[in-house]
Amino acid sequence: MKILAFIGSLRKESYNSQLAHTIAERYRDRFEMEFAEIGDVPLFNQDEEMNAPPSVLKLREQVKAADAVLIVTPEYNWSVPGVLKNALDWLSRVEKVLIGKPAMIAGVSTGAMGTLRAQLHLREILAGLQVKLLPPAGNELLVGQAAQKFDAASGKLTDEATLQHLDAVVGRFVEFVASVNR
Numbered sequence: 001m002k003i004l005a006f007i008g009s010l011r012k013e014s015y016n017s018q019l020a021h022t023i024a025e026r027y028r029d030r031f032e033m034e035f036a037e038i039g040d041v042p043l044f045n046q047d048e049e050m051n052a053p054p055s056v057l058k059l060r061e062q063v064k065a066a067d068a069v070l071i072v073t074p075e076y077n078w079s080v081p082g083v084l085k086n087a088l089d090w091l092s093r094v095e096k097v098l099i100g101k102p103a104m105i106a107g108v109s110t111g112a113m114g115t116l117r118a119q120l121h122l123r124e125i126l127a128g129l130q131v132k133l134l135p136p137a138g139n140e141l142l143v144g145q146a147a148q149k150f151d152a153a154s155g156k157l158t159d160e161a162t163l164q165h166l167d168a169v170v171g172r173f174v175e176f177v178a179s180v181n182r
């Protein structure tokens with residue numbers, strides 16, 4: 001199974017990037033993960049949509065080749081970071097490669113709420129894009145108080161309770177992807 005990961009933070013030491021890499025490594029026997037380079041994508045301009053830049057053409061091909069998408073994003077000002085929304089806007093036009101694609105969403109914040117508000121907005125955005133998600137109840141991956149849950153030296157998620165919840169959600173997601181793509 002091939003998964004394309006979108007990370008909503010471009011920060012080098014991003015906790016969200018650390019979570020995505022933890023997922024890639026922990027479940028490497030279940031899927032292979034590629035990382036989308038959304039930081040290279042210019043600001044969406046509808047005048048240019050028929051003439052998409054190479055960074056967007058590459059993203060489209062990566063989405064088409066993936067069995068599923070993983071979106072791991074921080075919350076910025078109670079919503080989704082602009083860099084992520086920008087990439088999704090490009091992918092919603094001309095070739096609508098996200099339609100019907102299964103996706104898992106997750107987020108890490110330094111505060112207590114674990115990106116709850118951003119994920120509620122993201123679910124609405126993805127509904128408009130006709131992306132397929134597991135129902136939220138029991139499947140939310142909201143990681144708050146990041147500084148206490150990641151190991152600064154290895155850059156990996158080490159909080160045992162969070163890892164156990166992750167195991168359960170990823171297990172259901174892998175079955176969901178198989179059923180959607182069957």
Ligand SMILES: Cc1cc2nc3c(=O)[nH]c(=O)nc-3n(C[C@H](O)[C@H](O)[C@H](O)COP(=O)(O)O)c2cc1C
Pocket residue numbers: 009010011013014015016017074075076077078079108109110111112113114115146
């Ligand atoms: C522009 C900006 C807006 C933020 N807004 C929120 C917010 O609304 N809610 C929240 O929980 N944290 C917010 N934060 C704090 C982030 O949770 C924190 O910076 C986190 O580490 C970002 O994710 P990253 O480590 O993957 O870059 C904000 C941070 C930035 C830079």
